[in-house]
Amino acid sequence: MLLIGYGNPGRGDDGLGPAFSENLEGRGIKGLDIDTDYQLVAEHALAIADHNLVIFADAEMGSETGFSFRAARASAPQTLGSHSLHPEAVLGLAEILYGARPEAYLLGITGYEFGAVKEGLSDRAQKNLKDAETFFLNWLATERQERKSRHA
Template sequence: MLLIGYGNPGRGDDGLGPAFSERIAERSLQGLEVDTDYQLVAEHALAISVHELVIFVDAEIEGEHAFSFKEVQPALPQTIGSHSFVPETVLSLCTTLFGVTPCAYVLGISGLDFGEIKEGLSTQASENLVEAEAFFLNWLEHRALEKGAAHA
């Protein structure tokens, strides 16, 4: 399993993805590879091609809740540029280039402060980060239990 946290920590709450991936990486969870980046790029298609499951983690603007979690499918945008890569684009490239499509989810963590160049998360974003981490760890635990039951 691969987790990719992405965003720009120099843009306030846009750093939620990297903050999440760094927190998860500190846990050294077995079977989970963690990557942190500023943005998604074509090279991520190669990285995800060797995994059955990938979790993309990014900041979410104007989210209704502390976080969202949804499965995503491959899709290409009208045009591809350096800032237009989204999880669906990376999945599509992975399918096209490597003939595999891992199961993929996006964990969007709600942020409020994206405009100015500044390091650090807003208070609300920090609280949302904690909630998202608790959810993710619980999701991983339930997933492991389900896989264990299926192999029993």
């Protein structure tokens, strides 16, 4: 399983994705590979191709809830270059280049203060981060149990 947390910690709440992945990395969860980056790029397709389950964690704007969790599907990239890609485009590249079709989810953590050059998360974003971590750890335990049952 691969978790990719991405965003810019130098832009306030845009750092929610990296904060999420770094917090989970500190837990040393067996079988969970973790990547933290500023943005998704074409090179992430190779890492994705080596996993059967991928979670993308990023900051989210304008949500009514503290976080969202939804399935992601591969789509053809609209443009390629050194600039950031959406998770669906990276999944599409993994499929096109490597024949990989991992199960994938997007974890969007709601932030409120973006844009200004500022280190650190807002108080409300920090609460959402904790809630998202609690959700994810529970989801992960359930997911692992279900996968174990399917393979028994």
